[in-house]
Amino acid sequence: MNLNKQILQETLCTLMCANVKIHQKSEDLLMVDTPFYFSDGDPYQLYIKEMPAGIIRLTDMGHTLMHLSYENDIDKFRDGTRGKLFEQIKAECFVNENNGEFYIDDQIENLSINIFRLGQALTKISDLTFLNRARAESTFYEDLNEQLFRIIGADNIIKDYTYSQMDNAQDYPIDYYIEGKHAPLFLFGIPNRDKARLTTITLERLLRAKVDFDSLLIFSDQSTIPKQDLARLSNAGGEMIASLDAEDDFSRKLLRKVG
Template structure:
């Protein structure tokens, strides 16, 4: 069920059953266009609302960006400088009100594609943050340590030249990666590799205690999440030999 009321001389506001997670209703309006076309628009409110708690520029990058474009294509959603809209004939008005509401809901759901839930996005965010701290020229991605058997089976996420020994960085978005990292570190130790390591979690608080205990026995320093930016920079710069 929807309700209409006059917003001003050229706009009708639509009350719909769609709400943001914080309880605020979606802002959807009808504007009459030439040739009998009606424009259903959020007047830029959705992106403004999401910008309060999110960096909305990331909606257009990497995994989020692909999903963002897919949502627009699937729902026939148009965009103009942050305003989302669908143009319709009056006969299809009701259908397209709900289509716009569903599209805005899917865009809002991109905020849940966060570091704790999306492995691919976690690695994108980790690499972006790492580039800011040490620069691209100082990083080797997917490094294989040559001094052990079958090194291709034990990839190291990032290698950086260290002040005293090579610095190996491991991103850990979930329990499976925590266990794999433990195995890789144990193999490196068994091969008597000379290295430092930093383990960077998506959310350390979600890791089972037993997995954390094994990691702490095998690995070096830990960073609880990418949100700990000062800790991230301090621990890496303390060990890295930056040109």
């Protein structure tokens, strides 16, 4: 190996120091300028405060969640799958939170590693905004299966059901058939606009055939469905679950129909 470890070490330290700068913001507040950026190009806001007993606080002063709130419902970060990941990220990166402010309290000699820890945490938290959009259709149905089986058990579910008494029933698939309290429950998973439209057509055919049934519609992310498609679907369908992340809502509405 021809690489000189000492030279590499010195070069790396020089480059990293050039990309991390400290600016005085006020008498008792310093700002850390880093090469960390949000997906829209805005830089992370990191600050240093001196705390009692020689402790240094590295903090975003609540800027991260405020920045993400411009285009996202940040309350969702604390629910369902996002909520679990949110807590896991903070724990893995040794980050504390208080009223939306992310911070690390530590000795000054650990400042450099804590800049990377907090930067990593803020990046992962920012990436939670892509959780639903990045969920592929196959993964959505896997997640839906898992939640259904956990709530009511696989033995109580018929997948890919067709209502044989309806003409051309094979053209109007029903994702899940579940025996309900008062009528059969037809449950549809809706990962995208095309499935929303197909589900609307299927429900309208069932209603036209005067089939006695109840329905429950579970979206991967309801906010991605165009308003006109959603309006037509809501006219034909029953109760809706806006996202698989709303696990408590899903369980409550499902058990109310079949439990």
